[in-house]
Amino acid sequence: xxxxxxxxxxxxxxxxxxxxxxxxxxxxxxxxxxxxxxxxxxxxxxxxxxxxxxxxxxxxxxxxxxxxxxxxxxxxxxxxxxxxxxxxxxxxxxxxxxxxxxxxxxxxxxxxxxxxxxxxxxxxxxxxxxxxxxxxxxxxxxxxxxxxxxxxxxxxxxxxxxxxxxxxxxxxxxxxxxxxxxxxxxxxxxxxxxxxxxxxxxxxxxxxxxxxxxxxxxxxxxxxxxxxxxxxxxxxxxxxxxxxxxxxxxx
Amino acid sequence: xxxxxxxxxxxxxxxxxxxxxxxxxxxxxxxxxxxxxxxxxxxxxxxxxxxxxxxxxxxxxxxxxxxxxxxxxxxxxxxxxxxxxxxxxxxxxxxxxxxxxxxxxxxxxxxxxxxxxxxxxxxxxxxxxxxxxxxxxxxxxxxxxxxxxxxxxxxxxxxxxxxxxxxxxxxxxxxxxxxxxxxxxxxxxxxxxxxxxxxxxxxxxxxxxxxxxxxxxxxxxxxxxxxxxxxxxxxxxxxxxxxxxxxxxxxxxxxxxxxxxxxxxxxxxxxxxxxxxxxxxxxxxxxxxxxxxxxxxxxxxxxxxxxxxxxxxxxxxxxxxxxxxxxxxxxxxxxxxxxxxxxxxxxxxxxxxxxxxxxxxxxxxxxxxxxxxxxxxxxxxxxxxxxxxxxxxxxxxxxxxxxxxxxxxxxxxxxxxxxxxxxxxxxxxxxxxxxxxxxxxxxxxxxxxxxxxxxxxxxxxxxxxxxxxxxxxxxxxxxxxxxxxxxxxxxxxxxxxxxxxxxxxxxxxxxxxxxxxxxxxxxxxxxxxxxxxxxxxxxxxxxxxxxxxxxxxxx
Numbered sequence: 001x002x003x004x005x006x007x008x009x010x011x012x013x014x015x016x017x018x019x020x021x022x023x024x025x026x027x028x029x030x031x032x033x034x035x036x037x038x039x040x041x042x043x044x045x046x047x048x049x050x051x052x053x054x055x056x057x058x059x060x061x062x063x064x065x066x067x068x069x070x071x072x073x074x075x076x077x078x079x080x081x082x083x084x085x086x087x088x089x090x091x092x093x094x095x096x097x098x099x100x101x102x103x104x105x106x107x108x109x110x111x112x113x114x115x116x117x118x119x120x121x122x123x124x125x126x127x128x129x130x131x132x133x134x135x136x137x138x139x140x141x142x143x144x145x146x147x148x149x150x151x152x153x154x155x156x157x158x159x160x161x162x163x164x165x166x167x168x169x170x171x172x173x174x175x176x177x178x179x180x181x182x183x184x185x186x187x188x189x190x191x192x193x194x195x196x197x198x199x200x201x202x203x204x205x206x207x208x209x210x211x212x213x214x215x216x217x218x219x220x221x222x223x224x225x226x227x228x229x230x231x232x233x234x235x236x237x238x239x240x241x242x243x244x245x246x247x248x249x250x251x
Numbered sequence: 252x253x254x255x256x257x258x259x260x261x262x263x264x265x266x267x268x269x270x271x272x273x274x275x276x277x278x279x280x281x282x283x284x285x286x287x288x289x290x291x292x293x294x295x296x297x298x299x300x301x302x303x304x305x306x307x308x309x310x311x312x313x314x315x316x317x318x319x320x321x322x323x324x325x326x327x328x329x330x331x332x333x334x335x336x337x338x339x340x341x342x343x344x345x346x347x348x349x350x351x352x353x354x355x356x357x358x359x360x361x362x363x364x365x366x367x368x369x370x371x372x373x374x375x376x377x378x379x380x381x382x383x384x385x386x387x388x389x390x391x392x393x394x395x396x397x398x399x400x401x402x403x404x405x406x407x408x409x410x411x412x413x414x415x416x417x418x419x420x421x422x423x424x425x426x427x428x429x430x431x432x433x434x435x436x437x438x439x440x441x442x443x444x445x446x447x448x449x450x451x452x453x454x455x456x457x458x459x460x461x462x463x464x465x466x467x468x469x470x471x472x473x474x475x476x477x478x479x480x481x482x483x484x485x486x487x488x489x490x491x492x493x494x495x496x497x498x499x500x501x502x503x504x505x506x507x508x509x510x511x512x513x514x515x516x517x518x519x520x521x522x523x524x525x526x527x528x529x530x531x532x533x534x535x536x537x538x539x540x541x542x543x544x545x546x547x548x549x550x551x552x553x554x555x556x557x558x559x560x561x562x563x564x565x566x567x568x569x570x571x572x573x574x575x576x577x578x579x580x581x582x583x584x585x586x587x588x589x590x591x592x593x594x595x596x597x598x599x600x601x602x603x604x605x606x607x608x609x610x611x612x613x614x615x616x617x618x619x620x621x622x623x624x625x626x627x628x629x630x631x632x633x634x635x636x637x638x639x640x641x642x643x644x645x646x647x648x649x650x651x652x653x654x655x656x657x658x659x660x661x662x663x664x665x666x667x668x669x670x671x672x673x674x675x676x677x678x679x680x681x682x683x684x685x686x687x688x689x690x691x692x693x694x695x696x697x698x699x700x701x702x703x704x705x706x707x708x709x710x711x712x713x714x715x716x717x718x719x720x721x722x723x724x725x726x727x728x729x730x731x732x733x734x735x736x737x738x739x740x741x742x743x744x745x746x747x748x749x750x751x752x753x754x755x756x757x758x759x760x761x762x763x764x765x766x767x768x769x770x771x772x773x774x775x776x777x778x779x780x781x782x783x784x785x786x787x788x789x790x791x792x793x794x795x796x797x798x799x800x801x802x803x804x805x806x
Binding site: 097 | 568569571572655656659662
């Protein structure tokens with residue numbers, strides 16, 4: 001369970017993003033504590049990926065702040081990004097590199113020293129049994145193997161905060177279970193995870209708290225018991241709660 | 252064939268849509284490029300026109316010299332056309348990204364073969380338009396020809412394009428079949444090397460005139476009613492496939508009688524035979540090779556790589572790692588490597604022409620040397636711009652959908668910009684520098700002037716790389732994966748215009764410096780002016796790029 005005494009590793013403060021006339025994210029505020037897995041769910045176009053892209057520095061917020069480990073991302077991007085690991089929804093990686101080369105490149109980007117890097121790369125490749133493929137070009141990998149590679153790359157520099165966008169799409173069931181355990185284990189060691197997903201059973205298994213995003217606004221937030229109480233559905237699954245809250249909000 | 256035409260027309264529809272819908276920015280880029288190429292062609296026409304008029308003024312040997320120029324010119328375009336066709340075709344025929352999709356459709360291998368031939372030809376045929384059209388127009392103008400000649404020249408151009416396209420298709424299929432078990436970059440490198448070596452040998456022996464050849468070209472004898480000089484030239488070029496076309500074009504000018512009925516018939520028969528050979532032999536080779544090549548793409552490449560290798564191997568630090576990745580990516584991409592090798596081939600060819608050109612008399616005149624200094628700097632600047640627009644300008648956009656890797660890492664984008672600037676500048680200095688300096692040695696003897704050439708070359712490279720990188724940052728497109736498409740967007744056009752304008756300025760300052768040396772005056776003011784101009788452009792462009800990097804979003 002999250003350590004409530006520590007300051008949050010991720011804090012979004014009235015974060016907004018506007019694309020022309022469209023307000024994709026509207027004054028979003030949330031916190032993810034050390035040891036916590038936070039799930040961000042919501043319908044397509046609700047602003048989840050936009051939020052993730054602002055947290056990782058790929059988009060500039062129109063207003064508000066992203067604080068990672070207390071560091072303002074817009075003021076000190078390089079320092080803040082050192083604490084961050086990112087797993088994108090589409091695992092595009094360099095086609096003309098081998099998986100091993102790619103992992104070493106990512107390690108070099110995060111200034112992980114060579115002996116430590118080699119140890120970590122070998123350790124991580126074992127995690128998904130990718131060692132046999134590790135010296136072939138990424139262009140010959142399946143989508144699932146690319147996804148595994150992106151997951152491993154995010155862990156290479158031992159980040160404190162993981163931002164994960166659709167982590168198990170394209171993974172076989174065994175790898176999906178491993179990924180679930182990996183995220184839980186990461187949080188258990190004191191790391192924070194923000195997971196953005198449509199796979200609600202997965203979110204239900206790994207997340208301590210869930211935030212429901214709709215039209216760029218956070219409409220519900222809390223642990224599963226709290227959400228059940230608010231919905232008046234004591235035995236409901238996250239899927240049932242999602243449908244309950246999104247339909248209610250539409251009405 | 253309808254399906255081939257339909258697929259080709261689909262690729263042109265994007266162009267038509269821009270014109271029909273009056274998409275302002277894209278239309279401006281199209282018009283800009285059309286104007287740019289138009290200006291280049293006008294410049295070439297004027298140079299050809301003046302050269303051919305001066306040849307006419309010589310008097311009696313002008314007919315022989317004109318025929319020699321035509322024969323040599325068509326051989327040169329043939330060589331460039333065939334090599335670029337094969338280097339591009341080996342990728343397009345066997346490794347184009349849509350091959351798997353097209354193979355899964357009812358499209359037959361025959362149709363796919365002709366589609367690939369047409370696609371490769373459309374990409375590599377620019378040389379005919381850019382080089383041949385101004386030359387043919389200048390030939391007609393220098394000889395006061397009317398509409399029938401231009402119509403005839405148009406027919407010859409069409410036959411010549413068919414000949415080169417067919418030969419290129421045949422050789423591509425042959426090279427594909429020969430090297431089908433090789434990695435595609437190895438097959439492109441081997442095929443290009445063999446063609447370059449073969450053509451270099453033939454061109455060296457038969458096209459480049461020796462002093463003895465000039466004696467024969469100026470020979471006034473007319474045995475059996477035909478000048479000996481024309482007989483010598485016909486004999487010299489008879490085995491080049493372009494010979495019947497050169498002779499037919501020359502016959503159209505009507506200044507002398509050359510060739511025979513057989514040669515005239517060969518002008519039509521050779522392209523037709525080449526097309527038939529491509530259609531029969533080339534198509535069969537393609538059909539036999541494509542399945543093997545297509546399977547090769549799907550095979551894991553594990554056995555090919557050194558296992559357990561770390562990265563980066565040569566450079567250090569985050570910026571060094573990204574730069575090494577760029578270079579490794581270039582080396583592992585057959586298409587990129589092919590383009591790089593092709594520009595290098597043109598640069599080497601240009602330098603070789605400098606060495607074989609009869610410049611002995613010209614080099615006696617300081618004014619002419621200063622003009623050569625200007626022209627050579629502009630030519631080298633043009634090559635550097637070609638490298639810049641094709642490899643440096645797209646380098647940020649080609650991060651593509653993997654851009655998240657760099658932009659979510661703690662890498663300073665400012666440092667990356669400076670690192671790429673340094674790396675590409677050093678690479679171009681190492682690649683272009685020795686060849687360009689070697690070419691300059693042909694006509695520059697004073698050490699001060701040679702030093703000035705080296706200094707101006709260094710400025711050209713650093714400034715061109717900065718401009719290319721900066722415009723690449725200002726106009727990124729992370730969704731486009733084709734470097735050629737990226738190079739033809741608004742940023743590419745701006746890069747070309749700014750770089751070529753700058754190159755012309757530096758060339759002019761170089762000419763003034765050369766004239767100062769010959770007048771025994773100081774060349775430093777001109778070098779300082781070039782330095783100041785370059786520094787101003789570099790500082791301004793780097794500042795603009797830095798500001799843009801701070802607000803850049805990865806869409």
